[in-house]
Amino acid sequence: MTSATSDREPIAGRARVRAADVASAAGVSISTVSLVVNDKWEGRVAVDTVARVRAEVDRLGYVVDESARRLATGGAAAVAVVTPAFTNPFYARVSLGAAAALGEAFQVVFSVPEVGDDPVATVERLRGLRLAGALVAAPSSELLQVLARDLPTVVLDAPGSAAGPPRVDLDVADGAAQLASHLVDLGHRRVAFFRATPETETFRVRHASLAARLADGGADLVAIDRLVSDVDPGAAHVAALASMPAVIDAGVTAVVCATDLHAYGLLRACAERGVAVPSTMSVAGFDDQPLSAYVSPSLTTVAFPADELGREAGRMLADLIARGAGGEPADGPGGGPGHRSSALATRVLPVSLVVRGSTGPASR
Amino acid sequence: MTSATSDREPIAGRARVRAADVASAAGVSISTVSLVVNDKWEGRVAVDTVARVRAEVDRLGYVVDESARRLATGGAAAVAVVTPAFTNPFYARVSLGAAAALGEAFQVVFSVPEVGDDPVATVERLRGLRLAGALVAAPSSELLQVLARDLPTVVLDAPGSAAGPPRVDLDVADGAAQLASHLVDLGHRRVAFFRATPETETFRVRHASLAARLADGGADLVAIDRLVSDVDPGAAHVAALASMPAVIDAGVTAVVCATDLHAYGLLRACAERGVAVPSTMSVAGFDDQPLSAYVSPSLTTVAFPADELGREAGRMLADLIARGAGGEPADGPGGGPGHRSSALATRVLPVSLVVRGSTGPASR
DNA sequence: CTGAAAGCGCTTACAG
DNA sequence: CTGAAAGCGCTTACAG
Numbered sequence: 181m182t183s184a185t186s187d188r189e190p191i192a193g194r195a196r197v198r199a200a201d202v203a204s205a206a207g208v209s210i211s212t213v214s215l216v217v218n219d220k221w222e223g224r225v226a227v228d229t230v231a232r233v234r235a236e237v238d239r240l241g242y243v244v245d246e247s248a249r250r251l252a253t254g255g256a257a258a259v260a261v262v263t264p265a266f267t268n269p270f271y272a273r274v275s276l277g278a279a280a281a282l283g284e285a286f287q288v289v290f291s292v293p294e295v296g297d298d299p300v301a302t303v304e305r306l307r308g309l310r311l312a313g314a315l316v317a318a319p320s321s322e323l324l325q326v327l328a329r330d331l332p333t334v335v336l337d338a339p340g341s342a343a344g345p346p347r348v349d350l351d352v353a354d355g356a357a358q359l360a361s362h363l364v365d366l367g368h369r370r371v372a373f374f375r376a377t378p379e380t381e382t383f384r385v386r387h388a389s390l391a392a393r394l395a396d397g398g399a400d401l402v403a404i405d406r407l408v409s410d411v412d413p414g415a416a417h418v419a420a421l422a423s424m425p426a427v428i429d430a431g432v433t434a435v436v437c438a439t440d441l442h443a444y445g446l447l448r449a450c451a452e453r454g455v456a457v458p459s460t461m462s463v464a465g466f467d468d469q470p471l472s473a474y475v476s477p478s479l480t481t482v483a484f485p486a487d488e489l490g491r492e493a494g495r496m497l498a499d500l501i502a503r504g505a506g507g508e509p510a511d512g513p514g515g516g517p518g519h520r521s522s523a524l525a526t527r528v529l530p531v532s533l534v535v536r537g538s539t540g541p542a543s544r
Numbered sequence: 545m546t547s548a549t550s551d552r553e554p555i556a557g558r559a560r561v562r563a564a565d566v567a568s569a570a571g572v573s574i575s576t577v578s579l580v581v582n583d584k585w586e587g588r589v590a591v592d593t594v595a596r597v598r599a600e601v602d603r604l605g606y607v608v609d610e611s612a613r614r615l616a617t618g619g620a621a622a623v624a625v626v627t628p629a630f631t632n633p634f635y636a637r638v639s640l641g642a643a644a645a646l647g648e649a650f651q652v653v654f655s656v657p658e659v660g661d662d663p664v665a666t667v668e669r670l671r672g673l674r675l676a677g678a679l680v681a682a683p684s685s686e687l688l689q690v691l692a693r694d695l696p697t698v699v700l701d702a703p704g705s706a707a708g709p710p711r712v713d714l715d716v717a718d719g720a721a722q723l724a725s726h727l728v729d730l731g732h733r734r735v736a737f738f739r740a741t742p743e744t745e746t747f748r749v750r751h752a753s754l755a756a757r758l759a760d761g762g763a764d765l766v767a768i769d770r771l772v773s774d775v776d777p778g779a780a781h782v783a784a785l786a787s788m789p790a791v792i793d794a795g796v797t798a799v800v801c802a803t804d805l806h807a808y809g810l811l812r813a814c815a816e817r818g819v820a821v822p823s824t825m826s827v828a829g830f831d832d833q834p835l836s837a838y839v840s841p842s843l844t845t846v847a848f849p850a851d852e853l854g855r856e857a858g859r860m861l862a863d864l865i866a867r868g869a870g871g872e873p874a875d876g877p878g879g880g881p882g883h884r885s886s887a888l889a890t891r892v893l894p895v896s897l898v899v900r901g902s903t904g905p906a907s908r
Numbered sequence: 909c910t911g912a913a914a915g916c917g918c919t920t921a922c923a924g
Numbered sequence: 925c926t927g928a929a930a931g932c933g934c935t936t937a938c939a940g
Contacts, residue, residue: 208926208927209926209927209928210927211926211927211928211929212925212926212927215926223925224925224926225925225926226925226926229925229926248932250932251931251932251933251934252931252932253932254932
């Protein structure tokens with residue numbers, strides 16, 4: 181059996197087929213092979229030579245070694261998409277959108293700090309990859325700083341962070357305001373906010389905008405200390421159970437959750453505690469996760485255009501990279517020395533309120 | 545402003561810091577720099593030289609170029625994790641587990657055919673990356689063949705596919721059997737299966753095992769032609785609405801769904817059509833998605849240990865790669881010439897039935 | 909303890 | 925139309 185296998189496919193990792201193998205098999209030089217596989221042969225290589233080379237490429241299963249190609253061309257072919265969580269479908273959709281916009285030109289590498297260590301280590305690992313740029317969703321300011329220092333970077337959904345790299349934001353402030361108006365219209369006067377940890381900028385804006393519009397409508401945003409958890413239905417469920425008495429005591433008739441995932445946990449806690457939704461308590465979230473139409477009652481939420489967000493950011497990054505390659509972009513008057521790319525406009529994507537079954541008229 | 549910025553960080557993509565820059569700054573050779581940054585200096589470089597080099601590395605922000613390093617060492621440092629869907633949280637958890645097991649030693653690249661083109665194109669793109677190996681979840685046989693031909697490969701959740709690369713499977717047959725017993729015990733005699741497209745091996749096994757155990761218990765698996773959809777709650781919802789009359793007419797009292805995602809769509813359709821769950825119709829799924837405890841009624845389902853699956857597969861792949869590097873592994877007697885790695889045992893992970901609110905005694 | 913040199917597998921002027 | 929040669933940024937014997 182051992183001898184019978186001596187001429188089968190080589191072990192991966194060694195003896196892979198190189199351009200030189202194809203060249204000698206086809207009786208040409210490696211220059212010619214390179215020209216052919218890169219489709220740069222027109223007017224430079226005879227058609228039948230091309231055919232011969234191609235035949236050998238197919239027969240031997242030759243694939244250009246990316247490491248060598250990058251080294252030779254000096255080109256960076258990869259782009260990193262850094263998101264805070266892999267298991268959150270929202271970021272999955274965003275990543276997908278980004279990959280759709282960038283996938284043709286770049287190898288897209290997904291990086292998820294939650295798998296590894298701290299932000300800095302993540303970036304260090306990425307830097308060795310000859311990255312052409314990075315897309316970072318809801319980053320910590322630390323991560324952002326390290327990353328944007330030496331890489332074309334586009335930031336997603338990080339409202340409020342002044343100056344810095346170009347961004348694509350969601351109009352979360354407007355979404356929160358719409359939600360507040362909706363609740364005020366339904367007669368709610370005491371509303372609580374289910375906060376998320378870690379508290380990134382986007383969450384702070386949701387919270388602040390909600391409070392502001394509520395105040396405009398004569399309603400109060402009631403602070404419930406323990407109504408806070410990680411972005412995870414299980415953790416939210418625990419926190420919701422723990423703070424339910426306080427919520428009730430405070431006379432709250434509606435809870436706005438930092439994310440739909442928090443709302444799932446709260447909805448369950450309400451069911452377990454016999455708190456009727458929405459007749460006793462209205463519940464709403466942010467994101468419009470694919471499943472939010474399927475929980476019960478179905479969830480009123482601020483819908484974010486996830487794919488669009490990813491796609492738009494992908495386009496902007498491609499732009500940024502193209503400029504960088506062309507030469508130093510002109511710095512706008514506000515462009516500090518820290519970010520060569522601040523001249524690019526920040527885009528803000530509209531969001532919309534989706535009213536479903538979990539919100540209704542205030543009790544009493 | 546322009547002149548003030550002339551000595552700031554170089555534009556990414558050109559003028560990145562090389563070992564030679566560090567070497568001349570520290571007054572040593574690039575060999576020495578290499579030794580230091582790779583921690584191979586003990587007994588070979590003077591301690592104060594090491595310190596000097598490190599200082600320059602920090603000051604200049606030098607990071608080893610991975611492309612060059614790989615080219616020089618011949619080492620493959622990346623592993624691909626190929627899953628059918630990015631937006632399905634089940635695969636997200638699996639990917640995470642795999643990354644946890646492999647992340648230290650390898651750069652993990654996630655590949656999602658749904659973003660790009662056909663399986664073969666996906667693999668071709670990956671092949672240029674000097675991959676050390678691949679992890680493929682629920683692959684099409686075509687993808688599997690191309691991939692396993694020249695790469696150490698571990699397959700996830702592809703029961704039934706005889707021979708071939710080593711696998712880590714879930715005991716879906718047992719899970720389906722448990723579910724069937726549960727339904728029979730509840731008095732169900734006419735059960736339908738909500739099929740998934742594309743119909744991979746794992747779905748076929750779920751279906752077949754369910755039918756077999758149902759028959760053992762004296763119950764029938766009723767075929768409903770249009771009760772089939774992609775793995776997506778929206779698609780499932782549409783299919784469920786369309787086939788609801790047929791399901792009712794057939795006297796079906798329980799529907800087992802190929803995945804929890806199908807169940808979400810079905811649950812919603814039931815609610816909209818006034819079909820009470822579980823009193824009129826029991827519903828169950830496979831996966832135990834994080835959200836399945838949060839739909840209403842909460843979903844009875846076969847729980848898959850997603851992280852464990854990913855982690856175990858990651859470990860096996862690391863093993864496989866280590867063997868390949870060490871030399872030709874001894875072929876077991878059953879080891880066909882097509883797969884050098886079939887000597888590795890296939891692992892089957894146990895699954896468990898989680899009974900929640902969506903299943904109950906059969907009506908009538 | 910240190911450095912000059914070969915080589916990893918490509919691409920790209922350049923010379924024929 | 926074709927090929928020899930330099931160079932991309934590293935690592936690793938090898939010789940001092």
